[in-house]
Amino acid sequence: MRAGNIRQFASLSKFQNVKEFNAHKRYFIEHHAGLFTKSEFLAFEILSQYSVVVPGVANAKIDTLVEKSAEKAGGISRASFIRMLRKAKKTGILVVHKTYRASGGFAHNVFVFQRFDLACVTKVIQRTESEVACESKDERLEMGKETINLYKNQKDKDLKIRKEIASSDNSPCQPSLEDLDETFTPDSVPRDFVHTVKPFYNMAIEIYTFWEKAKLAYNQFCFDRPLEYMVSVVIDAFKTTVFHYKNRKIKATFMQYFYGTLKGMFSVEKRREHMARVPRYNWLDEPEMS
Structure with missing residues (x-):
């Protein structure tokens, strides 16, 4: 088309x-x-x-x-x-x-x-109710026996179908990756980050993708600390992105803005880390001149 x-x-x-x-x-x-x-x-x-x-x-x-x-x-x-x-x-x-x-x-x-x-749905329901109302006692007893047998046969049939579905890799009943909620998020993603993201993106693949973006931004810097010790920075970047998104200040996609915001925050953290390593001159410890 x-x-x-x-x-x-x-x-x-x-x-x-x-x-x-x-x-x-x-x-x-x-x-x-x-x-x-x-x-x-x-x-x-x-x-x-x-x-x-x-x-x-x-x-x-x-x-x-x-x-x-x-x-x-x-x-x-x-x-x-x-x-x-x-x-x-x-x-x-x-x-x-x-x-x-x-x-x-x-x-x-x-x-x-x-x-x-x-x-059509109403007609089917009405017709079914009408047929049941005019049944005799003997007919109901006979139908009860047939219903029990039919129920048993149908139950066996349903069990067989479920087994066939379970054994099929292409079954439409099997959930796809996009159907998995936040409880399926891998353990490699910090729980604090999952809890922060899930009110806005509640699928496991979405949360996992955000964390992968965080890892990508982290790898742009040579931090002394592992990423797991900087989860609060990642969370702050996500919250900042949500705020600006709700305030309609984002012209790019949400993911792009999150990535750029996080890189900016990581840059600040890197400067702080560098300053902490640089020895500072303390004039109070300078020896007195005689």
Whole structure:
């Protein structure tokens, strides 16, 4: 699919207007109340807000949506958006198309919301309740026996399927690296640093990447102290970056600003370390002249 203006993708819309789109979105959220975490739900809402020019269709890069989330929701991580998209696609409410530039290469995504047919769900429930209500006592007893056998067979079948899934390396049920939360962060990353970062970036791979950046900045200097004794400096650099990010003072990416801030703080620490090694002349100890 070729990249282009949002109007170019109007034919993909499943809704007559924004009001109809919002109604189907509301039905979906009510029916899948526990599907999203708080951050994932905010990501879902942000994507919905960018899907009103053409009802139910948005064309944007994930990184763009992440940047916009800072203005609307105080900031949501890229991993949260990816998890939300994975869940939304799995339920069928969202279809994602990739687009390509005329010169070649990947451009933006096209997110297409699907209709949520609540009527079909209601009819199925009503039909099931109606059939159960008119059953006789003998039919219920007979059905009870069949249900027990069916439950046993289904339980055995489910167990077999789970074993097959567990033995498959390509199983979609196995969590990817991006799905691991902060509890999976390697022990090489100091716990104090993990606790500082996780309110803003709660995925293990994100926290680990920040610490690797800290190690990269540390290696630019020849400190006498190991990095583990300078964790407070790294934490101060991260907090400073968060402050300026919330204050909308960062023009580069968050990671770039963190790296530059940390190098500046390490430079100050290096000068202090150097001054501590330089012997100072004490005129009070100078011998008296006779």
